[in-house]
Amino acid sequence: MNVRLRNPSRIVQVHGGRSVTKLLNELGLNRETVLVVRNGTLVPADAFLEDGDDIEIRPVISGGAT
Amino acid sequence: MKCRVCRGPAVIDVRRHNANFCVEHFIQQCERQVTKAIDAFGMIAPGERVLVAVSGGKDSLALWDLLVRLGYHAEGLYLGLGIGEYSDESGDYARNFAVTRGLVLHEVDLRRDFGYDIPRASAVTGRVPCSACGLSKRHLFDEMARQGEFDVVATGHNLDDEAAVLFGNVLRWQTEYLARQMPVLPAGNGFPRKVKPLVRLSEREMAAYCIVQGIDYQVEECPMATGNSHLGYKEALNAVEDQSPGTKHDFYFGFLERAAAGFRQGLTQDASALGSCRDCGAPTPGDRCAFCRLVERTGGHHRTQDPNGASPGSETAVVLGRRERS
Ligand code: SF4
Ligand SMILES: [Zn+2]
Ligand SMILES: [Zn+2]
Numbered sequence: 001m002n003v004r005l006r007n008p009s010r011i012v013q014v015h016g017g018r019s020v021t022k023l024l025n026e027l028g029l030n031r032e033t034v035l036v037v038r039n040g041t042l043v044p045a046d047a048f049l050e051d052g053d054d055i056e057i058r059p060v061i062s063g064g065a066t
Numbered sequence: 067m068k069c070r071v072c073r074g075p076a077v078i079d080v081r082r083h084n085a086n087f088c089v090e091h092f093i094q095q096c097e098r099q100v101t102k103a104i105d106a107f108g109m110i111a112p113g114e115r116v117l118v119a120v121s122g123g124k125d126s127l128a129l130w131d132l133l134v135r136l137g138y139h140a141e142g143l144y145l146g147l148g149i150g151e152y153s154d155e156s157g158d159y160a161r162n163f164a165v166t167r168g169l170v171l172h173e174v175d176l177r178r179d180f181g182y183d184i185p186r187a188s189a190v191t192g193r194v195p196c197s198a199c200g201l202s203k204r205h206l207f208d209e210m211a212r213q214g215e216f217d218v219v220a221t222g223h224n225l226d227d228e229a230a231v232l233f234g235n236v237l238r239w240q241t242e243y244l245a246r247q248m249p250v251l252p253a254g255n256g257f258p259r260k261v262k263p264l265v266r267l268s269e270r271e272m273a274a275y276c277i278v279q280g281i282d283y284q285v286e287e288c289p290m291a292t293g294n295s296h297l298g299y300k301e302a303l304n305a306v307e308d309q310s311p312g313t314k315h316d317f318y319f320g321f322l323e324r325a326a327a328g329f330r331q332g333l334t335q336d337a338s339a340l341g342s343c344r345d346c347g348a349p350t351p352g353d354r355c356a357f358c359r360l361v362e363r364t365g366g367h368h369r370t371q372d373p374n375g376a377s378p379g380s381e382t383a384v385v386l387g388r389r390e391r392s
Pocket of ligand 1: 063184195199288289
């Protein structure tokens with residue numbers, strides 16, 4: 001599957017199906033800080049991602065202090 | 067995962083509430099949390115005019131959308147900060163949102179209207195960009211509220227923002243700041259009321275709200291934010307939250323319920339009435355306000371024209387193509 005990450009924007013290839021939770025753990029991402037979008041639709045932690053899926057991992061933390 | 071309300075397939079898990087939601091019930095949950103915050107803290111009364119501080123990011127657009135859904139009269143104000151590509155893009159997101167929903171967006175552009183931008187202000191003051199940025203935002207939102215006869219200015223600060231600011235203030239025991247860290251700042255001395263209706267919702271929930279509502283927002287961060295301590299505090303709090311969901315909520319709301327009043331007691335009330343800035347008329351303890359002094363230091367100028375739709379009563383729909391002209 002194609003996994004799109006942001007800040008900086010990049011795409012990584014991940015082979016083999018796995019759950020959202022497993023993918024985030026492997027990428028070392030805290031699930032409080034991202035959302036996972038599969039083929040344009042938001043998916044929860046237990047969703048199973050398949051090889052052909054287009055995945056976006058969207059960071060949700062903004063930095064402005066005012 | 068199944069929706070807590072209808073048992074249909076969930077799109078989001080909110081561990082803090084130990085609950086999952088489908089799209090419909092997640093939107094309902096966000097509305098409920100905003101209503102709860104508005105009611106609990108007396109943020110907005112029915113019929114009041116609300117000015118939303120719009121940045122083009124997820125929080126301010128979600129806030130604007132939620133307020134309108136809940137039946138409030140809410141107009142937006144977008145400030146062009148002149149921070150390169152980031153500002154150009156954020157303005158486009160704000161305008162597109164307003165246009166597709168038929169909402170009124172006012173705009174002030176620092177370069178066009180005052181002859182400076184945030185990078186320049188930061189350079190001449192020798193302070194971090196967020197400092198001049200915060201000063202400019204506060205001044206211009208207050209001014210628009212006065213001129214446009216808005217009762218209240220609403221900002222998109224969410225639970226993560228408030229918990230991170232609280233964390234920073236506690237780490238250094240900044241008791242003056244702790245005394246003032248409230249979800250509502252009452253009106254007074256010529257300043258409008260300031261409210262934060264998203265304090266019961268996390269940053270992740272706001273991003274999810276935008277996704278399920280089809281709100282296109284700026285995901286890229288302001289380049290000035292990288293590496294600031296605010297982000298570090300958020301990261302630290304999220305590490306704890308991951309282990310123990312609900313920590314950010316308990317930290318912030320526990321402070322409001324059990325500690326904030328104690329800090330407020332120590333607050334010295336400055337009862338002396340403020341005068342008016344001789345250049346812009348804003349309330350200020352001195353002869354000229356901090357904003358006008360900043361503009362002068364940058365070599366900028368006084369407002370070249372009224373902000374789009376600023377004159378009381380005139381409601382101007384968003385003007386497209388501003389960026390090309392500036
Ligand atoms: S990060 Fe700082 S400079 Fe950038 S928009 Fe936020 S307050 Fe302004
Ligand atoms: Zn449901
Ligand atoms: Zn002034």
